[in-house]
Amino acid sequence: MESPDQATRRGFLGSLGATAVLARQRSAAPVRVGVVGGGFGSSFQWHLHPNAKVAAVCDIRPDRLQRLSEVYRCGIAYKNFRELLKQPELDAIAVFTPAPLHVWMATEAMKAGKHVISAVPAGISIEECERLLECVKSTGMKYMMAETSYYRPEIMTCVEWAREGRFGTIFYSEAEYHHEGLLPLMYDDRGFPTWRYGFPPMLYPTHSVGMIVPVTGERLAEVQAVGWGDGHEILQTNQYKNPFWNTTGFFKTSGGHSSRVSVFWHVAAGGTERAQFYGSRLSYIMERPEGSPNTVIRIARDGKTVIDANGYPEGDVAIEAFKQPDHFEKLPAPLRVNTGHGNSHTFITHEFVSAILEDRQPAVNAWEAIAYTVPGIVAHQSALRGGEPMKIKDYGKPPA
Numbered sequence: 001m002e003s004p005d006q007a008t009r010r011g012f013l014g015s016l017g018a019t020a021v022l023a024r025q026r027s028a029a030p031v032r033v034g035v036v037g038g039g040f041g042s043s044f045q046w047h048l049h050p051n052a053k054v055a056a057v058c059d060i061r062p063d064r065l066q067r068l069s070e071v072y073r074c075g076i077a078y079k080n081f082r083e084l085l086k087q088p089e090l091d092a093i094a095v096f097t098p099a100p101l102h103v104w105m106a107t108e109a110m111k112a113g114k115h116v117i118s119a120v121p122a123g124i125s126i127e128e129c130e131r132l133l134e135c136v137k138s139t140g141m142k143y144m145m146a147e148t149s150y151y152r153p154e155i156m157t158c159v160e161w162a163r164e165g166r167f168g169t170i171f172y173s174e175a176e177y178h179h180e181g182l183l184p185l186m187y188d189d190r191g192f193p194t195w196r197y198g199f200p201p202m203l204y205p206t207h208s209v210g211m212i213v214p215v216t217g218e219r220l221a222e223v224q225a226v227g228w229g230d231g232h233e234i235l236q237t238n239q240y241k242n243p244f245w246n247t248t249g250f251f252k253t254s255g256g257h258s259s260r261v262s263v264f265w266h267v268a269a270g271g272t273e274r275a276q277f278y279g280s281r282l283s284y285i286m287e288r289p290e291g292s293p294n295t296v297i298r299i300a301r302d303g304k305t306v307i308d309a310n311g312y313p314e315g316d317v318a319i320e321a322f323k324q325p326d327h328f329e330k331l332p333a334p335l336r337v338n339t340g341h342g343n344s345h346t347f348i349t350h351e352f353v354s355a356i357l358e359d360r361q362p363a364v365n366a367w368e369a370i371a372y373t374v375p376g377i378v379a380h381q382s383a384l385r386g387g388e389p390m391k392i393k394d395y396g397k398p399p400a
């Protein structure tokens with residue numbers, strides 16, 4: 001529900017060209033954010049941003065509520081999400097609760113006249129994702145998914161290079177999210193199952209797909225996926241009826257190219273969140289856990305290629321360990337601090353605040369968020385059907 005104040009303001013602005021007026025109003029005042037969920041949700045920089053402040057926090061757990069209050073220096077604390085939404089001065093809600101709650105909380109917040117930033121994934125079913133998109137369209141509120149992979153420095157560089165055409169054609173891309181060590185998080189302090197208990201790996205595809213889609217500029221259009229499980233008790237008793245620890249999907253992109261995504265919870269390879277993009281002129285290989293650095297490989301043909309004794313071109317490619325810039329110059333000075341997931345958190349913070357102030361769609365808006373989420377949901381279905389090839393619907397892009 002909108003507060004009477006907001007409804008009046010919206011009606012008035014609607015007749016005067018809401019966007020320009022609201023943008024001007026907002027540029028003078030900080031964006032007031034209400035944060036719900038005090039685990040991962042306490043690791044963003046709303047309190048450091050020159051144009052934002054945390055105006056309320058919310059969690060059902062007292063210890064997490066206290067953490068949120070301390071980190072964001074905010075004394076207005078709610079246990080109840082619905083009470084949080086009633087606070088009229090909030091412009092936006094940051095949803096950092098368990099994945100099965102994201103769509104419900106995001107849509108309730110948007111219907112209450114708040115912009116939303118939500119932790120990944122956007123939703124956990126196709127029906128949920130479609131409901132989210134419909135809500136963004138009908139309310140006109142801003143929605144952003146807090147995809148950390150999108151703001152990894154390597155991905156920011158690759159997106160720039162792809163836009164400049166430096167890769168040539170990216171005909172193959174590959175991304176993986178390997179999170180060995182998830183098992184303890186499947187239980188709470190009392191030993192009860194958490195939302196992560198048996199969570200299907202491909203319902204958590206965004207850290208991988210959220211690298212491939214932005215860099216290639218293509219959507220994932222078809223998939224064939226294979227899952228692996230070992231019949232463990234967790235895989236037999238979880239609420240999602242998920243039999244897999246690990247799933248790998250082979251995708252065809254909307255441009256007819258190939259792409260591989262793997263999401264593993266149980267793997268003797270440690271944790272990785274990395275990608276590689278193979279192009280006709282340039283390839284970028286993100287660093288590997290066994291120690292190879294970020295590597296760029298360029299075609300270095302100069303018309304004088306020498307053929308070696310085995311008949312292979314010599315000096316045909318230039319391979320270099322790439323010194324990856326951090327892109328901190330894109331941030332306001334107070335946000336140039338080290339954060340989690342490849343320093344992505346400050347970039348996410350800044351993009352959401354900027355999108356509200358500039359009255360534009362955030363980079364990872366609802367259409368993008370769904371394009372990073374739905375391919376995994378369909379991949380999980382494919383894996384459950386023994387690797388059946390399946391089509392993935394394209395939900396398009398935001399209206400210009």
Ligand SMILES: NC(=O)c1ccc[n+]([C@@H]2O[C@H](COP(=O)([O-])OP(=O)(O)OC[C@H]3O[C@@H](n4cnc5c(N)ncnc54)[C@H](O)[C@@H]3O)[C@@H](O)[C@H]2O)c1
Nearest residue numbers: 037038039040059060061064081096097098099119120148
């Ligand atoms: N790299 C990333 O993008 C990244 C990393 C970690 C977590 N996440 C995502 O962030 C979200 C939160 O992850 P987490 O590790 O903090 O999980 P978590 O389960 O530790 O924390 C969730 C918090 O939400 C609170 N909560 C649950 N129901 C609530 C309700 N109805 N009202 C208010 N508070 C409620 C819980 O008490 C808890 O403090 C998840 O969706 C996860 O997928 C993303």
